[in-house]
Amino acid sequence: MSFHEIRFPANLSFGSSGGPERRTEIVTLANGFEERNTPWEHARRRYDAGVGLRSLDDIEALIAFFEARRGQLYGFRWKDWADYKSCLPNSDVGPDDQEIGRGDGKTTEFQLSKTYASGEHTYTRPITKPVAATVKVSVDGLTQVETLDFSVNTETGVITLTEAPDVGVQVSAGFEFDVPVRFDTDSIQTSVSSFRAGDVPRVPIVEVRV
Structure with missing residues (x-):
């Protein structure tokens, strides 16, 4: 394209x-x-x-x-x-803004996404154009360091972790996006x-x- x-x-x-x-x-x-x-x-x-x-x-x-x-x-x-933003408009982006996946012990790549919730219903929107230098990631609640613990493809919105999270471990991210x-x-x-x-x-x- x-x-x-x-x-x-x-x-x-x-x-x-x-x-x-x-x-x-x-x-x-x-x-x-x-x-x-x-x-x-x-x-x-x-x-x-x-x-x-x-x-x-x-x-x-x-x-x-x-x-x-x-x-x-x-x-x-x-x-x-x-x-x-991955958070409310008047808030600051944080690494725990959006859950983007759960570990299975093998997967290292996770697609950025933003979930919109109203009552019991939700819609999850894939984010493919994150803004460089704004992406923050946490694994099991621990903030990760870019280039050391993860990398981000700003053309696809895919996060690549250095190590695959254990089974059931929450992977979260915060970001700005276009x-x-x-x-x-x-x-x-x-x-x-x-x-x-x-x-x-x-x-x-x-x-x-x-």
Whole structure:
């Protein structure tokens, strides 16, 4: 897949609108009851980068980034300011934020993930684009040292431990992360006069599977 490991300028994504999108297929039966199903295991996020533009310099930066990605051709990283940490937004990332697996005495690789809980129900989201130097790991409650006890692939979100944890031992992690996305258009319509009048261009961004 064509993907550039570069983040869309965070100052431009700040203030943008967007969030998760689900696809649900609903069939209404003759008796009025419904059958609901989804072909998607994971949500797909959509954003509008145009909302975050505040100056003509921002538009220039947007166009440069758009041209370097060749429009929709290459994916890139996106900071979702509403959801970019393994912990609560106002908390600091810690090594025990998210349980990412249990030891079996053999496995050394674990996929980063974030679990969303509401009542008794949960959803676990794979994290494939962690931010370098933000990942913290603990094994059985003991904080691990990066490069000594573990390594992280920032392109896949896979943690590799130096030693396989014993059976049943909890492996946890904390991190910041980006969303893999692409532009959802091959054209950007801008107008200096319209922008100065408060009319910002629409710049759709959509999450991609990696």
